[in-house]
Amino acid sequence: MGHTIREIATALDAEAAGNLDLVVTHAAEPAAADADALALAMDARYAEGIRQGAARAAMLWQGADWQALGLEAAIFVPRGRLAMAGLSRMLDPGPQIARVVHPMALVDPTAEIGEGAAIGPFVTIGAQVRIGPNARIASHVSIAEGAEIGADALILQGARIGARVRIGDRFICQPGAVIGADGFSFVTPEKSGVEEIRETLGEREEIRQQSWVRIHSLGSVRLGDDVEVGANSTIDRGTIRDTVVGNGTKIDNLVQLGHNVQVGSDCLLCGQVGIAGSARIGNRVVLGGQVGVSDNIFVGDDVIAGGSTKIRTNAPAGRVILGDPAVKMETQIEIQKAMRRLPRLAATVAALQKAVSLKGQSD
Known part of the structure; x- marks a missing residue:
C-alpha cells in the first residue's frame, strides 16, 4: 500500500505542490529512487541525485524549484530530519506479530x-x-x-x-536487551586495594590477598514512559532502591547502566556509553558514543559530552565537555591544538639547547 503526496504532506503539516494525488510506496535516496519512491532531498546538495534517479516526487528543502528538477510533485520541509521522523513513522509497518497469545508462548x-x-x-x-x-x-x-x-x-x-x-x-x-539483571556489587571482608587507592590516590601500604563477597540486588529497575532501549544494552537492578530511567530517554545499543543509576528525562545515551553504579544523570543530557561516567557522581541537566569523554567528577548543568578527563569542550580543543604543536616545540627546544651548548663551548 502507498500514500498520496497529499496524505504525507497533511501528516507532516508541510506545504506541497504538483500532483497531490500521486501515490508513493516507499522512500529512497534521490539517485537510487524509482518511479514509485519519494526521493529524500531535503538539502540542495542532493539536487543532482534527483536528476540521476527516476523519482516523480520528492521531499525538498524550502524554496526548491521542483519543476526544474523534473518532478511531478514535491513536499517542502523546513527541518529535514524532523520530517524524516514523521515520514518514517508513516512508512514503517513494524514487526508482524499477531494480536493473540501464540500457542507456543508460556504464560503464567x-x-x-x-x-x-x-x-x-x-x-x-x-x-x-x-x-x-x-x-x-x-x-x-x-x-x-x-x-x-x-x-x-x-x-x-x-x-x-x-x-x-x-x-x-x-x-x-x-x-x-537485558533489563533487571543483578548489579555488579562486591565487597571484601577487609579494606580492599581499590578502597586504599581511592583514599591515597595511588599509594598502597602492601599488596595482600583479598576475596570478594557478593552484595545481592534487592531493588529493581523503573523506566518511565516513552523510553527506548537499544539492542544488547543492559540496565542493572538497584541494590536497595531501584535503578531509574526518566520519561522520554533514548538508549542506544550496547549501553550499560550500573546498579542504582538515576537517569533523568529526555536524555540521549549513545552506543557503548557506560554509567557506573550510583551515578546520577540530569534531564536532557546527551552522552556521545563511548562516554564513561564514574560511580557516585552527578552530571547536571543539559550537559552534552562528546564521544569518548570520561566524566570522573561532577559536571555542572549546561556544560559542554570533551576529553579524558572531561573538561570544557573549548579547553579540550586548545589542548589538542597544543598537542599537535608538541613535535615542533620539541624541535625548537632541541635547537635552543644545541645553540646554548655551542655558545658555552665557545665561551
Missing part, C-alpha cells in the same frame, strides 16, 4: 495480559506479570515474575525483563 495463569496484546512464540511470562493493552512482544522474550509493562509496548526478539521491573507506556526494546 496469574499474569494479566491487556486487551489487544500480541504475544509471539516461545515467549515466557512469569507469575503476577502485568502487560498493558496493545503491547507487542516478539519471540523468545522472557518477562520475570512481578514485572509491569505499560500500554503500547514493543519488545523485540530475545529481550529479557527481570523480576519486579516496572516500565511505562510506549516502551520500545530492541533485540537482546
Whole structure:
C-alpha cells in the first residue's frame, strides 16, 4: 500500500505542490529512487541525485524549484530530519506479530495480559506479570515474575525483563536487551586495594590477598514512559532502591547502566556509553558514543559530552565537555591544538639547547 503526496504532506503539516494525488510506496535516496519512491532531498546538495534517479516526487528543502528538477510533485520541509521522523513513522509497518497469545508462548495463569496484546512464540511470562493493552512482544522474550509493562509496548526478539521491573507506556526494546539483571556489587571482608587507592590516590601500604563477597540486588529497575532501549544494552537492578530511567530517554545499543543509576528525562545515551553504579544523570543530557561516567557522581541537566569523554567528577548543568578527563569542550580543543604543536616545540627546544651548548663551548 502507498500514500498520496497529499496524505504525507497533511501528516507532516508541510506545504506541497504538483500532483497531490500521486501515490508513493516507499522512500529512497534521490539517485537510487524509482518511479514509485519519494526521493529524500531535503538539502540542495542532493539536487543532482534527483536528476540521476527516476523519482516523480520528492521531499525538498524550502524554496526548491521542483519543476526544474523534473518532478511531478514535491513536499517542502523546513527541518529535514524532523520530517524524516514523521515520514518514517508513516512508512514503517513494524514487526508482524499477531494480536493473540501464540500457542507456543508460556504464560503464567496469574499474569494479566491487556486487551489487544500480541504475544509471539516461545515467549515466557512469569507469575503476577502485568502487560498493558496493545503491547507487542516478539519471540523468545522472557518477562520475570512481578514485572509491569505499560500500554503500547514493543519488545523485540530475545529481550529479557527481570523480576519486579516496572516500565511505562510506549516502551520500545530492541533485540537482546537485558533489563533487571543483578548489579555488579562486591565487597571484601577487609579494606580492599581499590578502597586504599581511592583514599591515597595511588599509594598502597602492601599488596595482600583479598576475596570478594557478593552484595545481592534487592531493588529493581523503573523506566518511565516513552523510553527506548537499544539492542544488547543492559540496565542493572538497584541494590536497595531501584535503578531509574526518566520519561522520554533514548538508549542506544550496547549501553550499560550500573546498579542504582538515576537517569533523568529526555536524555540521549549513545552506543557503548557506560554509567557506573550510583551515578546520577540530569534531564536532557546527551552522552556521545563511548562516554564513561564514574560511580557516585552527578552530571547536571543539559550537559552534552562528546564521544569518548570520561566524566570522573561532577559536571555542572549546561556544560559542554570533551576529553579524558572531561573538561570544557573549548579547553579540550586548545589542548589538542597544543598537542599537535608538541613535535615542533620539541624541535625548537632541541635547537635552543644545541645553540646554548655551542655558545658555552665557545665561551
